[in-house]
Amino acid sequence: MIISSYMRTEHRACDEIFAAAEKHVIDGDFEKAEEQFILFADDTIRHFKKEEESLFPTFEELTGNTEGPTRIMKFEHEQVRGLIGKMAEAVENKDSDAYLSLAESMMILLQQHNMKEEQMLYAMCDRMIPQDVKESTLETMKAIEL
Amino acid sequence: MFSQGGLSLEQAPPISVVMKFFITASLFGLILGLYLLASSSGLLTYSAYAYNVTITHFLALGVMASFMLGALFQMLPVIAGVVIKMPSKKSMVVHVLLMVGVFLQLFAFNTSISLLYLFSAIILGSALLHATTLMIKELIKVQDHSSSSKGMLLSLSSFTIAIVFGIYLLLTLGGYISGDAFTQVKEAHYSFALFGWVALLIVSVSFQVVEMFYVTPKYPTIMSKYLVTAIVMLLVLKLIALFISLPTVGIDLILALLFIAYGIITLHRLYRRKRPTSDATVWFWRLGMGLLIVSMFITALGTVTSIDQGLKSISYLAFIGFALSIVFAMNYKIVPFLTWFHLSNQGYMEAPMMHDVIHPKKAKIHFYIHIAMLVTWTLSILFNLPMIDIVASLLVVLSFGWLLYHLIFAVRKYNYTQKHTEKIEW
Ligand SMILES: [Fe+2]
Numbered sequence: 001m002i003i004s005s006y007m008r009t010e011h012r013a014c015d016e017i018f019a020a021a022e023k024h025v026i027d028g029d030f031e032k033a034e035e036q037f038i039l040f041a042d043d044t045i046r047h048f049k050k051e052e053e054s055l056f057p058t059f060e061e062l063t064g065n066t067e068g069p070t071r072i073m074k075f076e077h078e079q080v081r082g083l084i085g086k087m088a089e090a091v092e093n094k095d096s097d098a099y100l101s102l103a104e105s106m107m108i109l110l111q112q113h114n115m116k117e118e119q120m121l122y123a124m125c126d127r128m129i130p131q132d133v134k135e136s137t138l139e140t141m142k143a144i145e146l
Numbered sequence: 147m148f149s150q151g152g153l154s155l156e157q158a159p160p161i162s163v164v165m166k167f168f169i170t171a172s173l174f175g176l177i178l179g180l181y182l183l184a185s186s187s188g189l190l191t192y193s194a195y196a197y198n199v200t201i202t203h204f205l206a207l208g209v210m211a212s213f214m215l216g217a218l219f220q221m222l223p224v225i226a227g228v229v230i231k232m233p234s235k236k237s238m239v240v241h242v243l244l245m246v247g248v249f250l251q252l253f254a255f256n257t258s259i260s261l262l263y264l265f266s267a268i269i270l271g272s273a274l275l276h277a278t279t280l281m282i283k284e285l286i287k288v289q290d291h292s293s294s295s296k297g298m299l300l301s302l303s304s305f306t307i308a309i310v311f312g313i314y315l316l317l318t319l320g321g322y323i324s325g326d327a328f329t330q331v332k333e334a335h336y337s338f339a340l341f342g343w344v345a346l347l348i349v350s351v352s353f354q355v356v357e358m359f360y361v362t363p364k365y366p367t368i369m370s371k372y373l374v375t376a377i378v379m380l381l382v383l384k385l386i387a388l389f390i391s392l393p394t395v396g397i398d399l400i401l402a403l404l405f406i407a408y409g410i411i412t413l414h415r416l417y418r419r420k421r422p423t424s425d426a427t428v429w430f431w432r433l434g435m436g437l438l439i440v441s442m443f444i445t446a447l448g449t450v451t452s453i454d455q456g457l458k459s460i461s462y463l464a465f466i467g468f469a470l471s472i473v474f475a476m477n478y479k480i481v482p483f484l485t486w487f488h489l490s491n492q493g494y495m496e497a498p499m500m501h502d503v504i505h506p507k508k509a510k511i512h513f514y515i516h517i518a519m520l521v522t523w524t525l526s527i528l529f530n531l532p533m534i535d536i537v538a539s540l541l542v543v544l545s546f547g548w549l550l551y552h553l554i555f556a557v558r559k560y561n562y563t564q565k566h567t568e569k570i571e572w
């Protein structure tokens with residue numbers, strides 16, 4: 001279960017930072033909010049990069065399917081990236097209502113995305129990918145930078 | 147194998163499927179309020195029996211089942227990775243038959259015309275069995291069950307049992323069968339419907355949704371893994387005990403205690419949630435869990451000592467309040483999210499943000515109306531004053547009317563965006 005546990009930890013870490021940013025927005029401290037939000041955006045986009053450049057190709061090679069789950073996951077990544085852009089704008093404009101509204105959409109979108117990855121995609125990866133390939137994939141993912 | 151469609155909200159049913167059920171449910175709630183108003187103002191009079199079964203079934207089927215089936219059509223693909231093909235067509239059949247069936251049943255209870263019992267058994271039975279079997283059929287195929295998807299499967303199975311028992315009861319009331327086991331079947335019908343269907347579905351959904359919406363710590367594994375199975379096993383045991391005339395109080399007590407434990411743990415999850423927002427939906431969840439605990443505490447008390455009718459009514463009211471609170475909480479998240487989601491997926495750059503669909507402040511107002519409604523009904527049970535009954539009934543009308551208004555507003559916003567704003571092709 002090394003893929004699941006590594007990726008799940010990353011999801012949780014992003015949740016924490018996201019919650020911290022949201023809290024600062026509610027408190028009206030936009031400087032700290034922006035700081036946390038940038039952290040969240042970087043971590044999330046890096047995580048997506050790990051999936052798109054390393055984990056998904058491995059999965060696709062193994063299943064011979066590039067049109068299936070990974071395509072949908074990538075599509076959802078695109079949606080999240082779009083929202084990140086809008087939220088960045090809101091935090092810059094110190095518009096807390098817009099930020100909180102977007103944050104609501106972001107959380108549902110991201111959580112259901114993560115849920116599907118954790119329950120289906122990562123679980124399948126852990127079950128189907130041979131141990132040595134799993135380890136090398138994990139190493140590649142750890143090395144990926146923004 | 148991995149079904150592509152089930153993996154994404156992209157494959158979720160059109161928003162109209164969900165909205166249709168939610169709007170109907172609110173409309174039924176509104177009609178229920180008017181029915182209550184008519185009886186509390188003395189405009190219409192009914193026997194206590196007709197009054198009780200009418201309210202219970204109008205609430206359970208017209209309101210709760212409509213909400214819950216609508217939510218299931220939406221959530222099965224997302225939570226359980228289940229694809230329901232042709233959701234619009236299938237849900238339409240369920241929807242229309244359910245609406246007709248609920249009214250037929252209402253008239254059957256209030257007139258005791260034998261033929262109406264028969265028709266309501268046939269129409270309601272086919273609407274609900276069609277819905278449960280089509281969902282169960284897909285859910286059974288799921289390979290990696292999460293606690294949520296397993297719970298949904300079990301709660302839909304409980305619902306199926308409750309429906310079959312319900313058909314038996316209706317046919318007995320209509321005089322079509324002798325109904326020798328009427329008393330036992332009635333008790334089992336209520337247990338499977340309330341604990342097995344309503345409460346269990348809320349439990350299963352919460353395992354995923356509470357974490358997902360509020361970013362809370364996970365439920366303890368022992369609970370997410372075994373609670374739903376334990377509840378269903380207890381219900382089956384209860385069924386057997388009923389038919390071999392063994393006492394069932396012990397089972398009722400354990401059931402009540404399990405739900406109390408679940409309520410407390412959920413409250414604790416919410417308390418430890420990472421997201422700082424305390425919007426109305428968080429409050430609806432808290433209230434719902436509090437009411438579940440109250441209701442189950444009284445039930446537990448009733449198994450060890452005798453309690454008076456007033457207390458029983460309060461337990462019943464608290465259970466209704468619990469179910470409605472959770473349904474409202476879900477509505478105020480699902481509807482704005484889906485409106486935004488579908489529109490932005492279709493490429494509308496000006497897709498309204500969630501707060502522009504239904505602002506959290508509106509949901510908060512509904513929360514206060516809901517509380518006022520529960521308080522006045524409690525007062526009505528305690529003091530039995532006609533004046534309070536009228537106010538309480540008006541609050542039911544207001545509560546569902548408020549929700550209905552905002553659902554219609556969301557639909558209009560959706561249509562407006564589609565008609566009048568620009569779309570880019572992906
Ligand atoms: Fe992802």
Ligand SMILES: [Fe+2]
Nearest residue numbers: 007051114117
């Ligand atoms: Fe991920």
